[in-house]
Amino acid sequence: MITVDDTRVIGEARVLAGTDQGRLDLLRHRSTHGSLPALTRDDYTKLCEAVGLRGRGGAAFPVALKLQDLPARGVEAVVVNGSESEPVSRKDRLLLTRSPHLVLDGAVGLAHALGAPHVLIAVHDARAATSVREALMERDDRLAIEVQETPGRFVAGEARAVLSALEGGAAVPPGRRVLPTRKGYHRRPTFLSNVETFAQLAVLARLGSRGFSSTGLISEPGTQLLTIDGAVRRPGVIETPTGVPLDTVLQYSGAQAGPVLLGGYHGRWLQRTEGVTLQRPEVSAGIILALGSDTCPLGEITRVTQWLSSQSAGQCGPCVFGLAALVDDFARLTVGDPQGWHDAHRHLGLVPGRGACAHPDGTARFLTSALEEFDDDVQHHLTGQGCGRPVLGVLGGTR
Amino acid sequence: MNKLEIDWTRCDGHGLCAGLVPDDILLDEWGFPVLRGREITAGELSDARRAVLACPALALRLNNR
Incomplete structure (x- = not known):
């Protein structure tokens, strides 16, 4: 279990600057980062375009x-999505707990530039919510700023589910695909993004595009927050330049050799890590899970699938029945039933694109890449012998 | 550009649509519609509209974007 006390930096600390000394109150925040320049909407758009800033919640949509x-x-509103519903991710609650003023600067600065009267901060973690509330007492932003605790279910972190929860409704995605920029908070135009996006905006506003581009990739400069967990000696959150080699991060965290899941439970498997660099969209919300070599991959994958299936909001038939069927398929495949393998392939074709949100799609992506990357293991299991390794639960999932 | 769309939060898998526009909608093993996703031609429009009206859950829509 990662705590937010484990933070590390490779290269230059930007969004994590000063956090190694504990939480930054307003005084320490100002002395570390300086004050936020007042920028116009046009300034923000140009800056984001110049550095190719992408949302840090997983979808990696260009902010400009x-x-x-x-x-x-x-x-109407600027919404900070801090629901961080990926079970392994810790970066957003770390920022809110340690550097709340940086996130608030990003949100408040943008709200002033856009002329939005409301700033809403959706938080799942109680410690993070307390930290933001304490930070708000220290500042006067001349805006209606609200902190709301939202449920921790996986799909409750989806942008439109967060908006629904903020409006007092159920934290589930609506059936119609509408953009928050057009019909967001109370069906009014809304800018919604992930916690880290706002921290990066606050850094970008201060550094300008040239200063911001002094590290990281040319196509997407700057730094990124990663959460690493699984078979590693030092799990936790790391700030790195964009485009850092995956092997560097694995070595730095003391990861065991073995396959890696990149991008969280909706991500993709990698059997080989050399030559892989960490950037959006592949890195998604920045979650890196090392599997190691002591555990049974198929057993681990089945456990995660069980958890993903349990996290369906229960609204859409293909997700409810499809994910439950996939759990069963993988369980049968693991004990050597070839029909489980055939059924899994059929069901993986039936699930994507058939739900109100991307939960079925993400789950299918995770499992499709698992069948590709662990084909040798699958063949072993299909002989009925198994792989001889226990299921250690290094990926989390069903406990 | 007419296309059939499903609001998955409403669909309960009654399956009437598949009977009314069998060329465009099949049912999966759980009884939920699988859209072929192609464009609805002018000649098929009346059948598609009938299917939309027949949906007991108001989940089927004809989108003409």
Whole structure:
């Protein structure tokens, strides 16, 4: 279990600057980062475009495009999505707990630039919520700022589910695919993004595009937050330049040799890590899980699938029945039933694109890449012998 | 551009749509519709509209974007 006390930096500390000395109150925040320049909406759009800033919640949508999609007038709210519903991820609660003013600067600065009267912060973690509330007492932003605790279910972190929860409704995605930039908070234009996106915006506003681009990739400069867990000696959150080699991060964290799951439970498996660099969209919300070599991969994957199936909001038939069927397929495959293998392939074709949110799609992506990357293991299991390794639960999942 | 769409939060798998537009909608093993996803031609429009009206859950829509 990762605590937010384990933080490390490879290269230059930007969003994590000063956090090694504990939580940054307003005084320490100002002395570490300086004060936030007042920028216009046009400034923000140009800056985001110049550095190719992408949302840090997983979908990696370009922030400049999101800003351009907002209407010229009548932006209702800026929403900070801190629900962090990926069970392994710790980066967002770390930022909110240790550097709340940086996140608030990003959200407040943008709200002023957009003329939005509301800033809403959706938080799942109680410690993070307390930290943000304490930070708000220290500042006066001349805006209506609200902190709301949202449920921790996996799909409750989806953007439109968060908006629904903020409006007092159920934290589930609605059936119609609408963009928050057009119909967001109370069906009004809304800018919504992940906690880390706002921290990066606050850094970008201060450094300018040239300063921001002094580290990381040319295509997407700057730093990124990663959460690493699984078969590693030192799990935790790391700030690195974008495009850092995966092997560097694995070595730094003391990861056991073995396959890696990149991008969390909706991510992809990698049998080989050399030559892989960490950038969006592949790195998604920055979660890296090392499997190691002492545990049974198929057993681990089945456990995660059980958990993913249990996290369905129960709204959409293909997700409810499809994910439950996949759990059963993988369990049968693991004990050597060839029909389980055939059924898994059929069901993986039936699940994607058939739900209100991307939960079925993400689960299918995870399992499809598992069948590809662990084909040798699958063949072993199909002989009925298994792989001879126990299921240690290094990926988390069903406990 | 007419296409059939499903609001998955509403669909309960009654399956009437598959009987009314069998060329465009099949049912999966759990009774939920699988859309072929192609465009609805002018000649098929009346059948597609009938299927939309027949959906007991108001989950089927004809989108003309």
